[in-house]
Amino acid sequence: MIDTIQPVTHDLGAFKVRRVLPSPGRVMVGPFIFVDEFGPATIPPGQAMDVRPHPHIGLATVTWLFDGAIMHRDSLGSKAVIRPGQVNLMIAGKGIVHSERGLPEERELAKKMFGMQTWLALPDGLEEVAPAFESLADLPLVEDSCVSARVIMGTLWGRTAPTTQHSPTIYAEIALAPGGSLPIDADADERAVMLVEGEASVDGQDLALYALNVLTPGAVMKLGSTLGGRVMLLGGGAFATPRHVWWNFVHSRRDAINQAKDDWVQGRFPQVPGDEDEFIPLPQVPLTNSD
Incomplete structure (x- = not known):
């Protein structure tokens, strides 16, 4: 491993969110420019995850749950219940x-409530593609006696997920039984792992819970667990052009982000059918800011 990024924790009351990207020392790993882990938590009766309508540009969101359920609605008219084992990809x-x-x-x-929310920056020439949404449950599963790995995006261990990619991407959930291990392919330019449950190590180096561990480029490394654990693997092709992040907006050009800010304030973005009564105002100082 060449870098370990400790999460910044935001306490939302009913559950905690831990953010590792973007960080002061690193903005991206492959196309991943935003990585949040939330929970595990039990949300009490009368409360719920209630993220009001808000805008995005220049990215694709990837939602992956280990436990719980979330209702997704968007301005395309998409409506889907997100559950464990299915990937929900929204292309902004x-x-x-x-x-x-x-x-x-x-x-x-x-x-x-327990899961991951990640954003993928869209590559040069595709930052302003038409918005789209897909929800897929038929994802490849790689198994042996002590390991179960679900390929969420890209090609890993000889299996390819059907999830749409705009640039080379790898993303997988790996469940390790006690004594389980598997190699981490070295094909991707950039790779990182996050321990989200239990215990695990890479080449004998223990992983800290919820930290993002960026792996040595080009090296075949071994993920293993003595007691059992759950690990997320993510990464892909390195971006040659830097990306800026401000609130929910990602782009290679700051002027595009400034235009999106103005468009949200002036009400130029479309509304979400079935969820038109509320929205998140543009913040003065966003929690997510890479500059």
């Missing part, structure tokens, strides 16, 4: 608005 491109909320029928119940 030139602009989209979405909300993420708890299920109405679960509001008065205690409910689990």
